[in-house]
Amino acid sequence: MLIIAVAVVWRLYLWSRAPHDAPTRSVALAFLSLGLSYPVAMPAGTAGIETVAGDDMAKLVQNLLVLLTCYFLMCFYLYSADGRATRRRARREAVVVAVIAAAIAVAAATEPDRALANSFSKADMTISQVAAFYLIAGLYMMYAIGAAGWWSARYARMSRRPHATGLWMTAIGLSAMAVACAVRAVFVAVRFSGGLVPQWLTTSAAILLVVSSLLFAVGVTYSGVSARITATRLWLRRRRDHRRLTPLWQLLIEVYPGNELRAASRMPWDRWRARGVHRRYHRRIVECRDGLVDISPYLVDGQDETDLLRLEPVELARRLRRASAAIRQGVQVPPRAVPLAVPQGDDRDSDVEQLIAVSEALRLTA
Template structure:
């Protein structure tokens, strides 16, 4: 249960963050409300949360509120697909579905209020299903959940077939989770009928359905957050690599900026605000590459000998030694002996190879440990 709540809480935080960036996105708003309702319903299933609500609102209020939140969870999940797929028709369908879920919520509320609190006490596995209102309460809610989850699973499989990875991977995970939840709800409905008829159901079957529900919900939450989490991981890796490469370029940058202070570009924002922000790290990384490149162009006349010509592939260690000598000559006021030439250029045209060349020269400039 704790693992389930942790996964739901992480998903809610992520979707709320996305909603602040796109507040008018109806599908995103629907899936966010779906996760919020799911996250609110599960503490009510815990003994501490249920007893607290029952103390304030009366015995049985926690169970009723939990089931209503579950109905709203699957309703908002349906709205996500309706808003995503059908436009104006989807909005009309969502209003009709709202009437359906409201009718189910009112019906199970009436059923719960028409029996004594002592009869309504207990969980699904211990409730007296021979009481018609109790059977209707669990059976009615379960059938609506089965219907909504089954429809959502069908839509999810449809979108998964049309999508590419990594989105399709997350959609297939969510589809399997939704289908498993629908199956679990169907089994619970059958269990309600069996117990309403006065027969008993093996306890291992009851526990198995509960485990299936928990696992399927976790799988669904993992599926809908998969592509976003994957993008965040890739973004974090890039952020870490740019921070590392920025530090590794420091020796070359310091040497060149000592000779040519004018190559240092003005920062776009104060360093204290820019230091840890993702955009700030990427901006400082690319700025340092540009500054190093500008400095190498300016210092190249002092580095390349006449017999070198426009040599592009000097050894990193040799180039580092020549750069130190060139800076010393510049400090003595020697004029540039010849025109500028490219230095430490990669053979290919890709940016990564170019940066590797600069880092190799910068590493050669580091003092020996």
């Protein structure tokens, strides 16, 4: 229930961010239908529905929700193809699931009193309405889930990690669910004809159905959760690097206050939002680099530029302190900017590492 609930909330959140995206809407509705089917199947949910709607209606509602789950899952793949033919097929599939829903509703309405009250393993399958109820629903679930599993495996072969990993988990979960539905349909046929199915086989099929459902839920949410974990790690690293740059930033802003860029937002929660953290991080890097350009003429002192490029962070930190003291005293030097704290690589991470090394040296030599 917890895994399903998290998946439902996550998918509804994604739908709220893209309300007109048909594939996103389909997955959200599939998980919502699946999530609602669980409390309906619980004793309290069953008692509440049957008190209002009558005997065996909870079983009907639960199976209708499961049928909707299968239909919306199929719609996700159909809408992902994004073609007129697939959209027409989605409408045809809606007619099919409506017919299936009507058929099991008729079976539930015409069955003897409380014939559907028992679980699948204890239901009297010799009653034609009960057998039809489980067989029709099971065969449609096998068809829809099997098709979705085939599409998942197809897209998994075309994708890269982490999407491929999530799709393979989804494909395996759906395939196992389709197998479980097929096995249960065979059980219905055997019991309808008067045969007996060992209890351990029925229990094994039920366990396979539950486990495969959970695997499907994990697979569908895997790529999104993986992306969020990666984003959280980046958020934490940039908050830490922002703090580590503080000594260098403070020294440079004190002597060149005009280099401080205007904050995009003064709201207190902007310090914690992902966008605010990334914005403040990049702004601090720019401010530090601008300050180093402005202060660099005070470090030349008759030396060759190549000597400054070879300075260790500790020595550069000492010279920066002396230069900032000279600026406060009003010392004037010829404007001759030279590069300082040049990174080894040409990417942003190398640049930040070099700035942090100088900033840490400033903090230690304070």
